[in-house]
Amino acid sequence: MLIIGGGPxxxxxxxxxxxxGIKPMILEQEAFPRFHIGESLTGEGGQALRRLCFExxxxxxEHPVKHGVRVFGTSGATSWYVPVSKRDADWNLSLSTTWQVxxxxxxxxxxxxxxxxxxTVMQGTATKPLVADDGAVRGVTVRWPDGKSEDIETQIVIDxxxxxxxxxxxxxxxxxxxxxxxxxxxxxxxxxxxxxxSGVSGEEAKDNTLIFYAKKFHWGWFIPLDKDVVSVGMVxxxxxxxxxxxxxxxFFRNELYDINPEIRRRIPEMNLVEKVHVxxxxxxxxxxxxxxxFICIGDAHRFIDPIFSFGxxxxxxxxxxxxxLVREYLEGxxxxxxxxxxxxxxxxEKGIDNLEDMIDLFWEQPFAFATxxxxxYPGEITxxxxxxxxxxxxxxxxxxxxxxxxxxxxxxxxxEDDYSIPxxxxxxxxxxxxxEPNSPVATTEEWMGAR
Amino acid sequence: xxxxxxIKDYIDSNRLPLPPIKDEDEPLQIDSLAIVRxxxxxxxxxxxxxxxxxxxxENFANLRKLGELIASKSExxxxxxxxxxxxxxxxxxxxxxxxxxxxxxx
Numbered sequence: 001m002l003i004i005g006g007g008p009x010x011x012x013x014x015x016x017x018x019x020x021g022i023k024p025m026i027l028e029q030e031a032f033p034r035f036h037i038g039e040s041l042t043g044e045g046g047q048a049l050r051r052l053c054f055e056x057x058x059x060x061x062e063h064p065v066k067h068g069v070r071v072f073g074t075s076g077a078t079s080w081y082v083p084v085s086k087r088d089a090d091w092n093l094s095l096s097t098t099w100q101v102x103x104x105x106x107x108x109x110x111x112x113x114x115x116x117x118x119x120t121v122m123q124g125t126a127t128k129p130l131v132a133d134d135g136a137v138r139g140v141t142v143r144w145p146d147g148k149s150e151d152i153e154t155q156i157v158i159d160x161x162x163x164x165x166x167x168x169x170x171x172x173x174x175x176x177x178x179x180x181x182x183x184x185x186x187x188x189x190x191x192x193x194x195x196x197x198s199g200v201s202g203e204e205a206k207d208n209t210l211i212f213y214a215k216k217f218h219w220g221w222f223i224p225l226d227k228d229v230v231s232v233g234m235v236x237x238x239x240x241x242x243x244x245x246x247x248x249x250x251f252f253r254n255e256l257y258d259i260n261p262e263i264r265r266r267i268p269e270m271n272l273v274e275k276v277h278v279x280x281x282x283x284x285x286x287x288x289x290x291x292x293x294f295i296c297i298g299d300a301h302r303f304i305d306p307i308f309s310f311g312x313x314x315x316x317x318x319x320x321x322x323x324x325l326v327r328e329y330l331e332g333x334x335x336x337x338x339x340x341x342x343x344x345x346x347x348x349e350k351g352i353d354n355l356e357d358m359i360d361l362f363w364e365q366p367f368a369f370a371t372x373x374x375x376x377y378p379g380e381i382t383x384x385x386x387x388x389x390x391x392x393x394x395x396x397x398x399x400x401x402x403x404x405x406x407x408x409x410x411x412x413x414x415x416e417d418d419y420s421i422p423x424x425x426x427x428x429x430x431x432x433x434x435x436e437p438n439s440p441v442a443t444t445e446e447w448m449g450a451r
Numbered sequence: 452x453x454x455x456x457x458i459k460d461y462i463d464s465n466r467l468p469l470p471p472i473k474d475e476d477e478p479l480q481i482d483s484l485a486i487v488r489x490x491x492x493x494x495x496x497x498x499x500x501x502x503x504x505x506x507x508x509e510n511f512a513n514l515r516k517l518g519e520l521i522a523s524k525s526e527x528x529x530x531x532x533x534x535x536x537x538x539x540x541x542x543x544x545x546x547x548x549x550x551x552x553x554x555x556x557x
Contacts, residue, residue, distance in 0.1 A: 078482050078483060375494070
């Protein structure tokens with residue numbers, strides 16, 4: 001069987017498969033190490049790594065330890081905090097920690113370890129899926145670095161191609177919808193000399209993630225990558241960048257401090273030690289992302305607003321869920337079904353739906369959100385921030401249901417057509433109501449700026 | 452509606468060093484997290500349940516608005532068969548967590 005993409009999703013899928021007694025192949029087009037963004041794990045992402053027996057290695061490599069996420073309001077003077085947490089078998093909540101990761105090093109570690117555990121890693125590019133008459137994926141055409149092409153036949157293809165969304169772009173899956181968050185651009189780099197928290201644990205822990213809220217859809221991040229370097233980024237509307245007619249570096253240097261006063265305090269001098277990267281921060285959702293002979297994992301089927309760092313966690317959790325199902329499929333289970341992985345697909349959708357509802361509420365009603373974090377649903381929101389988002393994890397929780405109610409949103413999973421509907425898509429007639437001038441509060445900015 | 456002194460005192464102590472509020476149309480001048488704490492105070496210490504839908508800045512803009520919000524609760528309390536929560540039939544479990552909707556008298 002073949003995994004497309006050797007990032008953490010592909011490597012985790014491969015290692016979870018090894019535990020099922022399967023030695024898969026990974027096809028990766030880039031030579032590692034390579035730069036990548038998405039540098040923070042949540043609580044359950046850390047737990048998935050621990051289940052893959054990476055804890056000692058993570059400690060040895062001195063990855064910064066994340067105790068929680070601190071979100072600063074517009075003025076920079078106030079903040080709220082969500083700690084990293086875990087649940088025991090009896091669902092008792094306790095504090096935990098997870099890690100920040102420099103992706104070039106982390107991804108290489110994961111891929112090398114997969115190889116060490118018996119996975120075959122090949123450098124090459126998947127160019128075309130091979131599809132049988134009944135629609136089943138039966139392999140891919142690969143272009144090797146020497147330019148030659150070859151068909152590789154497999155029983156199942158796992159798409160871990162990330163935002164390249166290989167199978168979706170090749171129209172093997174259902175349609176790919178653009179989501180709500182499609183008008184922003186992220187600018188980011190790495191700095192030295194940044195001012196971290198002064199504590200060893202809790203809200204002031206030195207290596208926590210800091211999020212700087214500016215106004216709706218304008219925000220910045222601060223993620224320590226090692227003892228010297230911090231990843232810093234900002235997300236702004238694309239139109240703002242285009243209007244200024246500056247290079248990305250000029251724009252980043254000129255605009256970063258305007259996101260939030262706390263950024264200037266945290267980064268007194270902009271000693272950039274990495275070039276300024278630019279990526280469109282767009283969201284999308286692929287329908288029908290599992291089927292005969294294929295499963296898409298992580299960003300290969302859905303990408304929502306990256307503000308709370310769920311990417312690595314979701315991809316590793318989906319990898320873990322998929323592994324036993326892949327083994328059963330290889331053993332012959334579900335071959336006669338239209339979608340042998342329909343249940344898995346629904347489970348994954350429900351999980352990310354819960355995250356999407358939380359993030360949408362954060363943007364639409366930040367005051368209500370802060371009240372939920374601090375007062376109404378602290379435990380439930382801690383669960384969601386940790387990435388405990390699936391039905392077996394008591395989801396949707398009362399907090400998620402309250403978010404939906406405030407968003408005037410329903411999630412009906414009764415029939416196949418009821419789920420996987422990209423609620424926020426511009427192209428969907430039933431998109432959720434968004435912020436409008438006649439909302440009870442005129443704008444998010446007005447609220448966060450109110451003093 | 453006249454705001455109970457206890458709530459006025461709480462707000463005044465949270466906007467120091469500003470002087471106590473004299474005019475009920477004067478902005479509260481407390482930051483957003485202080486308003487979050489005010490909500491917690493109203494619910495925990497004063498027995499006034501603020502519904503999720505009421506968690507909007509306008510309701511906490513000044514003492515007049517806050518008084519109107521609290522008055523709407525008292526009216527609901529006088530007519531005990533009127534639920535204060537707007538129950539949504541699709542979300543029974545969401546409304547089920549609202550067990551403290553009846554204001555208690557200090």
